[in-house]
Amino acid sequence: MTAIRSPLLTAGYLGSQVTQLTRPLPLWPLHVLFTAFPLLWVLGVGAFAAPIAAAPMAMVMWRNTQRVQIPRGFLIWVLFLVFLFASATQLDTAPRMVGFAFRLMNYLGATIVFLYVYNCSMRTLPARRAAGLVTIFWLWVVIGGFLGVFFPGGSLSTPFEQILPGAISTNEFVGDLVHPKFAEIQEPWGSPTVFERPSAPFAYTNAWGSHYALLLPFVLLYALTAAKKWHRPVIALIALASLVPAFATLNRGMFLAIGFGLLYAALRFALRGHVRWLVAVCTLMMVGLGAAYLSGLSEVISTRTEYSTTNTGRAAIYQEAFLRTLNSPILGFGGPRPSLSLGISVGTQGHFWNVMFSFGFPALALFCLWLWSLAWRTRWAPSSMMWLHVVPVMALFMVFYYGLDGTQLVLIFMAAALGLRPPDAPEVRPVAPEPWLTGARPRQAVTGDE
Structure with missing residues (x-):
């Protein structure tokens, strides 16, 4: 069979290894990550969902493949991880070592998920099915948001x-x-209002907002490609209802990210001559803006901004992060450190600044180059698959004010892996099954992919 090279892989940096899977990768580890997330949250390990799901993924790939396929340019990310490991030499206290271990697990977990999805056959994991799994995760996020609205304490x-x-x-x-x-309860000094901002099923409201923004393109992709038509109106109704906790977060960064992503998608669709897509995106934005205006959201955000130091505080902490990184430019400090002038930690108010301060300037350059390459190399995604490309594009915008080293990074990597997969899937050979690993029956040999 003649191999068909994807245009998404032609603009690369390193050659990819063309290999063969000995059996299709099972999907149950992805269900652990997305479908079973509420269980992990109730157990207290929701923040560790990525490494928990990545552990069996790594084992399955090791047992089920002769060699794992690696996309072009992956060495950039490997070099970033090298600098991340090396920055551990800058740690000086046990609590900072604990924080470093947590971040390291999330980075490695996202890496394994990326390789796992990239190696999943399109027949086993078509983009529609992957978007469906992530949409279930989005549903849990919306439910968690309502918990924060109705039970903020x-x-x-x-x-x-x-x-x-x-x-x-x-x-x-x-x-x-x-x-x-369930929610972050904030009482800015002098403010006449107590702000109850939903955060469940995450630790912080900003984490809820960043997840919600990154999940929206997956939800739109699934709504547009769902095999069962009744799923579409149901998703539309849930999306409309989700505006309640979304507005309650008062999360300006989330609204900016969604607006940026939708405007970018509208422009790309317009340039391709897809007027109906442009109309749909513009309609979606108008509905959101209208709902925000009618709910009085802008006035509440204005009140919070008036009594909060978030704007001036972020500007000061960004400047301090840059200046202090000059004292350890190659390896950073291994993790955030208390600010010398503010009551917050340097390296906690945006992933760009976190990577710079924690791991140094070379790691920052590698991280940004990798993120940029994911967005660039998925730019020719066809039709509704364009929404996968929108995810890393949004990340390029969000990286300056959101932390993205949790399941946010998993979502970014998953979208990129789905967009980068070559259309000529590896050949699948019949082998003896291992039920405890795959939970699957022996399959007939197939070649190619959907």
Whole structure:
């Protein structure tokens, strides 16, 4: 069979290894990550969902493949991980080592998910099915948002919290992860209003907002390609309802990211001559803006901004992050450190600044180059698959003010992996099954992909 090279792989940096899978990769690890996320959250390990799902993925790939396919340019990301590992030499306290270990697990987990999805056959995991899995995750995010709206003072005592040593569980950052709250309750000094901002099923409201923004393109992709037509009106109704917790977060960054992503998609569709796509995107934006105006959202955000130091604080912390990184430009500091002038930590107000301060300027250049390459190399995605390309494009915008090293990075990598997969899937050979790993029956030999 003549191999057909995807145009998404022609503009690369390194040659990819063309290999063969000995059996199709099972999808149950992805269900653990997305479908079973509420269970992980209730157990207190929702923040560790990526490494938990990545562990069996790595084992399955090791057992089920002769050699894992690697996309062109992947060495850029490997070099970034090298600098990340090396930055651990700059750690000086046990709590900082714990934080570094958490971030490292998430980076490695996202890496494994990326390779796993990239190696999944299009027959086993078509883009529609992948978008459906992520849409289930989006549904849990919306439900968590409503928990924060109706029960803002609620929280969970989790099993994982109970088994952790007291010295670890009492750490403020760890406590936020293993004892999840339904909302962040903020009382800015002098403000006449207490702001109850939904955060469940994540530790922070900004995490809810960043996930919601990155999930929207997947949801749109699934709504446009769902095999069962009744799914589409149901998703539309849930999306409309999701505006309630979305507006309650008062998350300006989320609204900016969604607006940027939709405007970019509208422009790309218009340049391709797809007027109906342009009309649909513009209609979606108008509905959102109209709902925001009628709900009085702008006035509430204005009130919060008036009494909050978030704007001036971010500008100051960004400047401090750059200036202090000059003292350790190659390896950074291994992780965030307390600010010298503000009551927050340097490297916690945007992933761009976190990578720079924590891992140094070379790691920052590699991270940005990798993220840019994912967006660039998926730019020719056809038809509705364009929404996969929109995800890394949005990440390029969000990286300056959102942390993206949790399941946000998994979503970015998953969208890119789905867009970068070559259309000529590896040949699948009949082999003896291992039910405990795959849960699948032996399959007939097939060649190619859908």
